[in-house]
Amino acid sequence: MQHASHPQTPRTYCGEHRGFIAAAALLSCALAALGIVADAYRAADSIAGIAQVYGSAGGVAAAFLLRMLPLFAIGCGLGYLWSQSRRTSGEHRAAKPWNRRLFRIAALVIFLAWLPWIVAHYPGTMRDDTFAQALQWYGIFPYYTQHPVTDTVVFGAFWSLGDLLGSRAAGLFCYIVVQALASALTFAAVATYLDRIGAPRALVVGTVAFYALARVIYQPIDTMSKDALNGIPFTLFCLLLYEAIRTDLAALRSRRFRIAFVAALVITAVTKRTMLYVALLAIAIIALVRLARHRRVAPLLAGTTVSCVLALGIWTPVVNHAVDASANPTYEMYSIPVQQMVRTLKEYPRALDAQDREQLGEFIDIDRACRVYNPWRSDEATGCIVDGSRFPVCLDIWLALGAEHPASYAAATMNMVATWFSLDAPIDYGHDAQAELFTPARMDAWVSFFDTRAQLDGFVASLDVAPRGELAPIRDALESLDSLQREMPFVSSYGLWCIASPLITATYCLCTYGGRDLRYLCYLSIPLALIASLLVGPIALYWYSIPSVYICPLILGIPFAMVSGERKHTDDKDAAAPDTRRIV
Structure with a gap:
């Protein structure tokens, strides 16, 4: 006692x-x-x-x-x-100086740990979207906005560099090395930030080890894809947002910090639009919490507004116009309701009367959607949408159908989101583009972009992405080490990194602070917005786990940020701005 x-x-x-x-x-x-x-x-x-x-x-x-x-x-x-x-003395609660030595060592350790994997898988790989972007860059197919044009331009610059070097494979490898360096610096910044806000050495060291050795990290690093590219600015944006929250927005008084914040959000937005939605949802939550606590929100909203204007009002239209990109509609946000209705109508064809069926037909081609329905992916069914703007007038049909057939709605939803909760399904990236993107079935699909099969074969050969035979012994050894983690699917599962980790952190914050200090809701806004984006997405795919995995150490650092930010703000106007120079 x-x-x-x-x-x-x-x-x-x-x-x-x-x-x-x-x-x-x-x-x-x-x-x-x-x-x-x-x-x-x-x-x-x-x-x-x-x-x-x-x-x-x-x-x-x-x-x-x-x-x-x-x-x-x-x-x-x-x-x-x-x-x-929470047991440390008061003098340890203020943020420590930025540890530049730790930052340099962490970046070096992380990059060197990845280097054997990067070399063994020379020249690197790409995903199917990236191949489509290559077709756009080389004028084989017109530009369209399903894939961010900014990403296409970045990737294309390295492909053209490869052309200058005499090998597109060399251009791909140069991109992989640059991406790895930028990622290592970003992850080192996360580890150093955790140290700065008072996280114990065990968590800081564990963060460096996680970024260096976890297969959910090093596997996408050697991939040219919009998801891996976007993960870098998104992680930096989250780090800067957390520092702004921790300092009660005082960090935004620093001009360098404001510039870094806006730049990170702009690059995040133009490299993957889904992450802009996540960021805006998180910022809306933060604003509501701060308003409820009678705290100012103007600096945060101003930075967000400037970022949106630059990204959506200036950069994206200019780049799209420069390449004459055609706008194509996307219906990812309709995935869950479409799957629910289509599954129900597939199981109960007479669930709707003629009038309701005709009204719903203004939104989606019901018969075709039922024929192509895929329980685990909504792309087939949402591809049958006739006019997305007609969904609001069908809300009553959606709700009534769900009330009548809740079991079908539940099954459709569970199929779509099941993998995100699985503690058995491993996040597994492929590393043989030749075997994944250019199989006979895939080649039959890609040939529609070309006049002849010979042209397709020639273009694929020019990319030269096949794994190098001379590197096979090193690659096999590394794949054997990688399989040790894969055979323990729990440690690389979707459920652990995308769902369990943020919910464990949220549970601790709720039990510790309850309704006394709602700042933890601001920190949790990002992981909660990410979970929402995953659950309404068109498919549970390993690429979509990248944002959650990349910022997981930041999420686990939320309780330390809460303690580090425990200080009394008596007068925002007179309070001195904190030293944020090293953060940016």
């Missing part, structure tokens, strides 16, 4: 955070159960898939424990680290 005469005696972790331990146990149970249900839907498009995956009640129970116990252990371990920050 702690006596009043010894107030300095620290309370034990269990005694101080019994509420969090209980909440972590409940959360672990819920996520483990969701993971099992997710695997059932992934296997058989139904909850009945549990029997197919696990075979018996004993198998289900074992699977549950193998998921719940590690999650609970991770939660308790993180809770212990987070609780230590």
Whole structure:
């Protein structure tokens, strides 16, 4: 028992955070159960898939424990680290100076750890969208806005560099090296920032090790793709946003910080539009929380407005006009309602009367959507949308259909989001473009962009992305090491990095602060917005996990940022701006 005469005696972790331990146990149970249900839907498009995956009640129970116990252990371990920050003395709560030595060492360690992987997979690889962008860059197919033109220009500059060097493969490799250097510097900044706000050495070192050695990080690094490119400015934007929150927006008084903030958000927006939606949703949440706390929001909204004007009002229109890019509509945000309605009408063709069916037909070609329906991906069904602007007038049909057939709606939704909750499905990037993008089936699809098959074959050969035979021994050795992590799918699963990690952090913040200090809602706005974007997306794809994975250490640092930012702001106008120079 702690006596009043010894107030300095620290309370034990269990005694101080019994509420969090209980909440972590409940959360672990819920996520483990969701993971099992997710695997059932992934296997058989139904909850009945549990029997197919696990075979018996004993198998289900074992699977549950193998998921719940590690999650609970991770939660308790993180809770212990987070609780230590609340026991530090007052002088440790102010942010420390930027550790330039740590930044340099972390960047070097991370890059050198990736280097063997990058060299072994020379010249690097690309995803299907990137190949389509190559066709646009070389004038084989007109530009269109489904793929950000800014990314196409960046990639094209390196392809043209390869042409000057006499090898497009060399241009691709140059891009991979530059991307790896920029990523290493960005991740080193995250580790150094965690150190700056008082995170324990174990978390800082663990962050460097995670960025250097985790397969969910090094696998996309050697890939030319809009997702890997966008991950760099998005991570920097999140770091700067967290510093602005931590300092009660005082950091935005620094001109260099403002410039860095705007630049990071602009580059994030023009390299992948989905991340602009995530950023805007997060900023809206922050603004609402701050207004509820009677804190100023003008500096944040001003920076956001300037960024949107530059990205959407100036840069994007100018670049699109320069290449005469045609605008093509996208319907990702309709994925869930479309899947729900199409699945229901496929199962119950007479669920709608003639009048409702005619009205819904103004929004989507129902018959064709039912024929091409894919339970796990909405691209086929949303490709049948006739006029996206007609969806609002069909809201009553969507709601009424769901009220009548909730089971079909639930099954359609679970199929779309199941992988994000899976603790068994590994995030697995491919590294053989020849085997993935240029298979016979793929080549039959790509040939539609060319006049003849010979032209397609010649263009693919000019990219020269096939793995080098002389590097096979090194590549095989590294793939063997990589398989060690892959054979433990929990550690590289979608559910762990995209769902469990932010929810564990949110649970700790809620149990620690409750309604007393709502700043944690500002920090959690980014991961919550990311989760929302994943759940409404058209497919659970490994590329879409990149933002969540890249900023995971920042999310785990939220409790330390909360403590580091605990200071009294008596007068915003007279308070001195913090030293943010080294952050930018």
